[in-house]
Amino acid sequence: MNIFRNSGSENLIFKDESVFNADYSPEEINGREKEIREMATAFKTVERKTRIPSMILNGPPGTGKTCCTRYVLKQLQEYTQRAIIIYINCWQNGTRHSILTRILEGIDPLTPQSGMTADRIIDKIGTVLKNSKKSAIVVLDEADALMQNNEHVVFYDLLRASETIGTEISVISITNNPEFVIALDKRIRSSMAQMSIKFNPYSPEEMKSILTERANLGIHTSAYDEDVIGKCAAFAAKNGGDARIGITLLWLSGREAEAKNAEKITTDYVEAAKQHIATVIGDTRQNQSDQSGLEKRILEILVKGELESTEIYEKLGIAERTGRRHLEKMESAGIIESRRAEEKRGNVRIFRIKKK
Ligand SMILES: Nc1ncnc2c1ncn2[C@@H]1O[C@H](COP(=O)(O)OP(=O)(O)O)[C@@H](O)[C@H]1O
Numbered sequence: 001m002n003i004f005r006n007s008g009s010e011n012l013i014f015k016d017e018s019v020f021n022a023d024y025s026p027e028e029i030n031g032r033e034k035e036i037r038e039m040a041t042a043f044k045t046v047e048r049k050t051r052i053p054s055m056i057l058n059g060p061p062g063t064g065k066t067c068c069t070r071y072v073l074k075q076l077q078e079y080t081q082r083a084i085i086i087y088i089n090c091w092q093n094g095t096r097h098s099i100l101t102r103i104l105e106g107i108d109p110l111t112p113q114s115g116m117t118a119d120r121i122i123d124k125i126g127t128v129l130k131n132s133k134k135s136a137i138v139v140l141d142e143a144d145a146l147m148q149n150n151e152h153v154v155f156y157d158l159l160r161a162s163e164t165i166g167t168e169i170s171v172i173s174i175t176n177n178p179e180f181v182i183a184l185d186k187r188i189r190s191s192m193a194q195m196s197i198k199f200n201p202y203s204p205e206e207m208k209s210i211l212t213e214r215a216n217l218g219i220h221t222s223a224y225d226e227d228v229i230g231k232c233a234a235f236a237a238k239n240g241g242d243a244r245i246g247i248t249l250l251w252l253s254g255r256e257a258e259a260k261n262a263e264k265i266t267t268d269y270v271e272a273a274k275q276h277i278a279t280v281i282g283d284t285r286q287n288q289s290d291q292s293g294l295e296k297r298i299l300e301i302l303v304k305g306e307l308e309s310t311e312i313y314e315k316l317g318i319a320e321r322t323g324r325r326h327l328e329k330m331e332s333a334g335i336i337e338s339r340r341a342e343e344k345r346g347n348v349r350i351f352r353i354k355k356k
């Protein structure tokens with residue numbers, strides 16, 4: 001018999017596993033109606049050619065800050081051409097210069113960027129925006145990375161650009177750090193935080209509706225039942241009301257069932273998957289120095305399989321020095337393990353989640 005025949009071209013559990021990817025954007029968002037409405041009302045001012053307030057979105061990891069923002073801005077984009085929307089992840093673009101470059105690219109893709117000084121980029125942003133007669137909305141996701149890198153001068157740059165060109169740039173800062181506003185310099189605090197929206201942990205009920213929706217899209221109807229959703233929802237609700245944990249647990253439970261060639265995810269598989277991530281989540285949650293969630297993100301990408309250290313830095317867009325420090329810490333805490341990549345020169349190591 002052909003060896004590929006029975007090796008799973010037909011997936012018994014997942015009908016679309018991609019909905020469990022970290023970068024999947026849900027089309028339906030439950031449990032965040034109030035937050036979405038608040039944002040939408042603020043952005044609606046773009047129609048009246050008045051200022052769109054700058055705002056700070058704050059809340060613990062996995063509470064929907066990023067996906068709600070993307071959802072609202074996508075709809076805004078479909079509704080009106082008056083706003084230029086630029087989304088920037090500050091972990092991936094952690095310097096003043098790269099933020100400004102991304103903004104200029106966003107408002108004028110044709111401008112050659114290379115070799116321009118920050119001041120020159122700011123001027124250019126001003127001129128282009130003024131000529132376009134459009135408003136700019138700049139989302140700075142994981143904005144605390146700029147504080148940590150000591151690059152928050154870019155907030156002043158954006159305010160300054162607004163002042164010199166007369167049309168405001170609205171900045172949406174997204175952060176896990178409740179101290180973010182306080183850390184902002186007094187002189188810019190009121191401009192940066194004209195509005196502030198708090199995202200709270202999801203309740204078990206909200207988590208259930210999120211997971212039901214996701215399971216509907218990703219898992220065959222016959223391959224799970226409500227117990228499984230309930231168990232995953234309860235676990236995630238207990239662990240910070242973090243939807244990312246719930247979705248990852250549901251996905252890993254499916255993977256466990258799949259590995260056993262089962263036709264259905266049972267609560268036993270959820271238990272097995274839980275064992276796999278419980279210690280990991282517990283360890284990082286108590287970890288105060290991981291406020292930015294970097295260690296959790298390392299785990300998220302390692303869940304999919306082992307990776308070389310250099311690939312980890314690349315995927316997360318972080319400096320080698322920062323990455324190495326976190327990896328070493330996680331390894332000594334027994335969360336991950338590593339070996340030397342024999343075939344590579346230098347000190348490249350291969351990491352994976354520690355097998356218990
Ligand atoms: N209300 C929701 N409905 C559907 N999926 C959600 C919801 N909230 C969060 N998610 C999903 O959970 C994960 C984490 O959400 P995210 O917006 O990235 O959280 P945050 O930015 O607050 O850390 C993402 O995969 C996202 O798609």
Ligand SMILES: [Mg+2]
Nearest residue numbers: 065066067141
């Ligand atoms: Mg986010």
